[in-house]
Amino acid sequence: xxxxxxxxxxxxxxxxxxxxxxxxxxxxxxxxxxxxxxxxxxxxxxxxxxxxxxxxxxxxxxxxxxxxxxxxxxxxxxxxxxxxxxxxxxxxxxx
Amino acid sequence: xxxxxxxxxxxxxxxxxxxxxxxxxxxxxxxxxxxxxxxxxxxxxxxxxxxxxxxxxxxxxxxxxxxxxxxxxxxxxxxxxxxxxxxxxxxxxxxxxxxxxxxxxxxxxxxxxxxxxxxxxxxxxxxxxxxxxxxxxxxxxxxxxxxxxxxxxxxxxxxxxxxxxxxxxxxxxxxxxxxxxxxxxxxxxxxxxxxxxxxxxxxxxxxxxxxxxxxxxxxxxxxxxxxxxxxxxxxxxxxxxxxxxxxxxxxxxxxxxxxxxxxxxxxxxxxxxxxxxxxxxxxxxxxxxxxxxxxxxxxxxxxxxxxxxxxxxxxxxxxxxxxxxxxxxxxxxxxxxxxxxxxxxxxxxxxxxxxxxxxxxxxxxxxxxxxxxxxxxxxxxxxxxxxxxxxxxxxxxxxxxxxxxxxxxxxxxxxxxxxxxxxxxxxxxxxxxxxxxxxxxxxxxxxxxxxxxxxxxxxxxxxxxxxxxxxxxxxxxxxxxxxxxxxxxxxxxxx
Numbered sequence: 001x002x003x004x005x006x007x008x009x010x011x012x013x014x015x016x017x018x019x020x021x022x023x024x025x026x027x028x029x030x031x032x033x034x035x036x037x038x039x040x041x042x043x044x045x046x047x048x049x050x051x052x053x054x055x056x057x058x059x060x061x062x063x064x065x066x067x068x069x070x071x072x073x074x075x076x077x078x079x080x081x082x083x084x085x086x087x088x089x090x091x092x093x094x095x
Numbered sequence: 096x097x098x099x100x101x102x103x104x105x106x107x108x109x110x111x112x113x114x115x116x117x118x119x120x121x122x123x124x125x126x127x128x129x130x131x132x133x134x135x136x137x138x139x140x141x142x143x144x145x146x147x148x149x150x151x152x153x154x155x156x157x158x159x160x161x162x163x164x165x166x167x168x169x170x171x172x173x174x175x176x177x178x179x180x181x182x183x184x185x186x187x188x189x190x191x192x193x194x195x196x197x198x199x200x201x202x203x204x205x206x207x208x209x210x211x212x213x214x215x216x217x218x219x220x221x222x223x224x225x226x227x228x229x230x231x232x233x234x235x236x237x238x239x240x241x242x243x244x245x246x247x248x249x250x251x252x253x254x255x256x257x258x259x260x261x262x263x264x265x266x267x268x269x270x271x272x273x274x275x276x277x278x279x280x281x282x283x284x285x286x287x288x289x290x291x292x293x294x295x296x297x298x299x300x301x302x303x304x305x306x307x308x309x310x311x312x313x314x315x316x317x318x319x320x321x322x323x324x325x326x327x328x329x330x331x332x333x334x335x336x337x338x339x340x341x342x343x344x345x346x347x348x349x350x351x352x353x354x355x356x357x358x359x360x361x362x363x364x365x366x367x368x369x370x371x372x373x374x375x376x377x378x379x380x381x382x383x384x385x386x387x388x389x390x391x392x393x394x395x396x397x398x399x400x401x402x403x404x405x406x407x408x409x410x411x412x413x414x415x416x417x418x419x420x421x422x423x424x425x426x427x428x429x430x431x432x433x434x435x436x437x438x439x440x441x442x443x444x445x446x447x448x449x450x451x452x453x454x455x456x457x458x459x460x461x462x463x464x465x466x467x468x469x470x471x472x473x474x475x476x477x478x479x480x481x482x483x484x485x486x487x488x489x490x491x492x493x494x495x496x497x498x499x500x501x502x503x504x505x506x507x508x509x510x511x512x513x514x515x516x517x518x519x520x521x522x523x524x525x526x527x528x529x530x531x532x533x534x535x536x537x538x539x540x541x542x543x544x545x546x547x548x549x550x551x552x553x554x555x556x557x558x559x560x561x562x563x564x565x566x567x568x569x570x571x572x573x574x575x576x577x578x579x580x581x582x583x584x585x586x587x588x589x590x
Binding site for chain 2: 003008011014017019033035038041044050051053057058063078079080088093
């Protein structure tokens with residue numbers, strides 16, 4: 001299957017990467033080339049093979065349900081491009 | 096002489112008070128001053144006063160007899176590890192002004208062991224690349240040059256290219272790297288140094304800027320195999336802040352080097368004899384096999400039948416995880432924001448301006464393979480093939496103790512080569528990616544020079560959590576090869 005412009009535009013939207021119309025075709029061609037290369041996987045028989053999630057070497061652990069961190073508001077906000085009091089600031093979202 | 100020492104030698108020299116930690120630090124800061132403008136190995140250099148203050152504290156510990164294992168040893172830190180109060184960019188514009196308010200677990204451990212950080216090393220943007228040409232802060236120059244063609248600028252490999260160049264050129268005694276598909280091993284091979292990717296889970300990922308979380312693993316980049324063991328001891332260990340971090344005890348890795356490897360079974364995977372493999376690399380591999388046979392190893396032919404699917408599988412899984420991990424760079428909580436009228440507009444403008452072309456491509460590719468309608472065909476399929484790749488290794492390790500392969504399909508190439516077609520660039524990782532997919536430890540050791548005078552590396556791959564055998568075999572290979580070359584651009588070269 002080959003990648004079309006509309007799908008490329010949709011993917012960019014999903015990824016929240018603003019692409020100018022002039023860039024879309026270049027991006028489409030690059031991605032399409034790589035996707036074509038992925039098709040080699042169609043020759044691998046994976047019938048009955050489970051997907052590998054992580055490297056499965058360690059079982060997931062549970063820890064005690066206690067607070068281990070906190071009271072570091074200034075540190076958390078220290079890199080904010082824009083803040084308002086103890087909050088991150090963004091443009092108005094609700095009309 | 097101070098910038099040519101191994102960690103082990105420097106530690107002994109400091110302990111014997113042959114030189115001070117201050118002398119050692121000054122020699123490195125001076126080397127960085129002179130060579131970094133050319134090599135671009137560091138994005139950020141720690142202010143001289145801070146380094147010297149830490150060096151004086153190290154000298155005081157040596158005087159008091161309380162020196163720790165890495166006390167006063169100048170180390171470069173890949174600019175992917177968050178360092179408290181020191182700018183951390185991931186070589187991206189989007190983090191140009193990011194000053195972490197916390198320390199990554201790996202760097203905290205290195206500091207606890209006494210290491211002296213001299214700077215943050217350059218890398219491919221967000222560790223995505225094999226030539227260190229995608230950094231927003233400029234490409235890194237490989238300190239090695241082709242004989243008779245000194246004018247051609249060579250790449251140091253990637254993504255840990257700044258770390259590799261710094262260690263090779265005498266701008267640090269050792270450096271940290273991270274390896275997702277070969278990012279420690281391939282640059283180590285290109286720059287003539289040792290690079291170890293530990294077993295997945297050996298080092299905590301906490302505070303290391305994520306690329307592909309099921310693959311990312313921190314490791315040491317050093318001048319000798321023993322140094323890699325010493326430094327890994329300081330980096331590794333359980334961390335409850337990383338759910339995938341192993342709680343197995345950390346062995347005394349450095350002691351594995353020098354142990355007899357007599358009787359070990361060394362596997363040679365048939366599939367790595369790829370058509371088109373350079374005859375020089377092939378010959379070096381044969382030489383490595385002969386050295387290990389002479390050291391008493393039994394050489395066994397093995398098969399890893401799914402090797403050839405490793406790259407395509409990797410370039411589905413890694414971008415998928417990257418698209419998810421890099422969603423956090425939205426211009427709201429940290430990093431550079433590009434203003435727009437709406438919140439969505441801010442996201443789109445910030446990410447379009449902040450990410451370089453390769454990072455954008457991988458995010459888009461990952462978004463595509465995870466999107467409705469394509470998930471099963473690409474991502475789920477790749478995860479299943481990954482199971483088969485891992486099984487290949489597990490089955491091979493029923494017959495052999497380690498595998499020996501080349502690290503990379505070529506020596507360092509020139510800036511501008513392999514750039515037109517992304518797939519061509521991805522082929523650099525052909526020998527390193529399968530071990531990453533399986534999560535097994537792998538070590539690159541420099542073993543010789545090619546006809547143009549450029550270093551070549553061989554890779555030793557071991558069982559899960561058996562870095563010790565990998566280091567023992569690596570040490571034997573190192574001893575047999577006796578690689579003692581230094582690059583043309585070096586802190587102690589007659590300038």
